[in-house]
Amino acid sequence: MSKQAEYVLRTVEERGIRFVRLWFTDVQGFLKSVSISPTELEVAFEEGMTFDGSSIDGYARIQEADMLAQPDPSTFAVLPWRSEQQVARMFCDIYTPDGEPFSGDPRIVLKRNLERASEMGYTFYTAPELEFFYFEDDGPNPQVLDRGGYFDLTPLDVAQEYRRKTINALEQLGIPIEHSHHEVAPSQHEIIARYTDALTMADNIMTSRLTVKEVALQSGIYATFMPKPLEDFDGSGMHLHVSLFEGDVNAFHEPGTQGALSKVGQAFIAGLLRHAAELTAVTNQWVNSYKRLVAGFDAPIYISWARNNQSSLVRVPSVKKGKPSSVRVEYRAADAACNPYLALSVILAAGLAGIREGYELPPEVAADVKRLTAAERAAAGAKRLPETLSEALDLLEQSDLVAEALGEHVFDWFLRNKRAEWDRYQHHVSGFELDTYLPIL
């Protein structure tokens, strides 16, 4: 048994932990949990924990139901919101009964993509900006808690107490938070985690989403990562800041400059731009995700990049003097309701393709892309991101890059599942249609 596993066993004993939750993620990014008692933990480390995979979305078919959850001891943490009974959690990798890594497990999908980066000599670092809303409850007519706006402080920001509790809980879980603030829309908030390696960050995003919801629940309110809950206000995105390191050197930074982008960084952006449309179904996976990607609400619509332009899909944030390690690329399309393992996988794959194939970076579009005329946009090469889930899925289906990044199992299941979601949506007659058409047609 590894030292890490021994440490966990000992801590569970010393701290009198009653239950250990084994966490993993289904293909759509929902957190799954199996609780085991401390006495079973040693077996779980040695042999994995058997469970029925056929009831997990995107996992096995009935005939191959048995799966093994192998806890990763480096992710052990005591959950800070259960004070009366000590409960801890660990993330798991999923294996087939023959001991093969299971290709339907999103965490294993991300690990494979990180290995590809590592073969090219790179470590992938990320930091997310997680946006969400607080509502009074989860009913169909969301009631906001405040009328605050960007960076507003009390008394408008009544939710700062919930935010503070959330951040305390996250820090106890070993997720350092850079800052948090009230976002643009009423009752909308943002938490920015400090960068870390992509696997840890995907785990952290899963943990953060749960923590935000858990703290809200305990405070008698509801938190949601739904991309666009309020028609008239900004939706919730998850801007992803990404960079590649070669050993200790930031590969995106051009040595000898004050934060200029290296050739590697440029090619990475070129890869993101070229493959953006086909990977959007993964970073924005719900029918509702595309209601956020519309004009007028600070979300990117056109595929372009700029150094400092809040309307572009890819942005290169300015860097403080003497901080070459923080040169990074911000991808602004993804929303907080994505599966972070899969979203980071396809973003990494697109960037690496740019580096491997030496894609040329198109010129920066410094103007506000949404204000350009159609002809000007065409001249700048700024195509539109897919407008609906259906369109995004058509593009995804044609993508060799996404198929390779996700692996066949996840790719096929994802397409089937999302096509079915779109189909259900198409059957729905919306309020818009009744309001607009019924009186006149």
Add this chain to the structure above:
Amino acid sequence: MIAAVFPEGWSEDLADGLALAGVTATPLTELTAEDPSLHEADVLIVELGPQPMRRLREVSRISEVVGLPTLLLAAPEQMALFESAVGITDFAVTPIEPVEFRLRLHRLHRSESSDEVLRFKDLVLNPLNYQAALADEPMDLTFMEYELLRFLVGNQVRVWSRAQILSKVWGYDYYGGARTVDVHVRRLRAKLGEERASWITTVRSVGYRFG
């Protein structure tokens, strides 16, 4: 205990001493920080040999990167040479006396990985049960956070580079690179809380210091 020994082809006395001390000895063909067996070793034993000044430079260079407790073996007439040398933890005079050698080696090793309870202000680390407590409240740490904290508390005041911390705490082949150290220091600071986060200071363009 694993001892990396340089140069290979050691004397009969040294072989006896190593056997008596019950250590696993790995011979080094070259004295470079890149040698993987150096990173697995608990101590480094270096014979000063016929080119002492060059050897001392090599030892000092290695100590900057690897930071292993280092035992120097030197002839009595060479002793004046390493008076101000860097990177040497202890020495023994050749021909070595196996019992003395064993004692020195074990003292060297113990000083690095002691089972003593470590304290700093209201922080207590107990290596026997791997538990950390802050103001009598148990801290929830992952194994690597615990190991990093133990290393920092056990090696206070001195500034450690990221590479040194990485090789001491993670072992050399950890693929995350030295950024891993930054990430874990932040996590530790988060868990230590606002008031105590400054116990770990960042020494610009060098590394970290505790206390």
